[in-house]
Amino acid sequence: MDLQQLFIHDTTFSFGLEIVLRCMLMYLLIIVFLRLTGKRGIRQLSIFEVAILLALGSISGDPMFDADIPILQALLVMSVVIVMYRLTTFLMMKYQPFEDLIEGKALYIVEDGMLVLDQIRHGKMSHDEFFAEMRQQGVEHLGQVRVALLESDGKLSLLFYPNHEVRYGLALFPKAIQPLHKVHANVQYACTHCGFVSTLSVLHSPCLRCGCTIWSEAINPIRVT
Ligand SMILES: [Zn+2]
Numbered sequence: 001m002d003l004q005q006l007f008i009h010d011t012t013f014s015f016g017l018e019i020v021l022r023c024m025l026m027y028l029l030i031i032v033f034l035r036l037t038g039k040r041g042i043r044q045l046s047i048f049e050v051a052i053l054l055a056l057g058s059i060s061g062d063p064m065f066d067a068d069i070p071i072l073q074a075l076l077v078m079s080v081v082i083v084m085y086r087l088t089t090f091l092m093m094k095y096q097p098f099e100d101l102i103e104g105k106a107l108y109i110v111e112d113g114m115l116v117l118d119q120i121r122h123g124k125m126s127h128d129e130f131f132a133e134m135r136q137q138g139v140e141h142l143g144q145v146r147v148a149l150l151e152s153d154g155k156l157s158l159l160f161y162p163n164h165e166v167r168y169g170l171a172l173f174p175k176a177i178q179p180l181h182k183v184h185a186n187v188q189y190a191c192t193h194c195g196f197v198s199t200l201s202v203l204h205s206p207c208l209r210c211g212c213t214i215w216s217e218a219i220n221p222i223r224v225t
Contacts, residue, residue: 143169
């Protein structure tokens with residue numbers, strides 16, 4: 001391997017200086033253009049905004065060290081992207097269907113302590129992902145949750161039952177979900193697929209709501225906040 005080729009190749013001292021200058025200019029441009037998006041931070045990004053950031057990122061990188069790309073061209077490309085971005089966000093504000101199309105709709109994942117079947121069927125959610133998100137928000141079982149809404153930026157918004165309305169629900173922490181070997185009368189079980197709660201007379205009875213046959217013991221502790 002030729003180390004000179006690998007590390008230096010045809011870099012001259014003056015082109016090295018040009019790179020320093022190019023980086024400083026592009027750095028300033030990136031900050032100016034990110035400010036022009038009007039976003040205050042990047043904590044919550046929708047898919048659409050990630051796309052814009054990727055576009056800006058890839059436009060910004062090359063002019064930093066490619067002698068064939070003048071800064072003016074990068075400036076032009078970034079300006080077009082930002083104008084398109086501002087136009088799109090303006091249209092999204094004006095027309096709700098357009099916003100749904102671009103950003104995606106918020107989806108109900110849990111209603112009345114049970115998973116919404118349509119969302120499971122259409123593969124719009126993975127159990128693991130949302131159970132993890134709910135655990136992180138301090139949910140012990142689905143019986144505590146009145147509504148869970150998946151926002152278009154991927155965050156989960158939760159509404160809880162007041163303590164006296166917490167019912168039996170599907171446990172969300174792994175140790176609380178044990179495979180059943182037999183069923184007992186007067187014990188509540190939760191369908192591991194949809195969260196439906198019922199007593200069982202036979203070990204593998206199909207769930208009345210979704211038809212799944214895998215159950216775990218339901219629990220009903222209230223939320224400790
Ligand atoms: Zn079920």
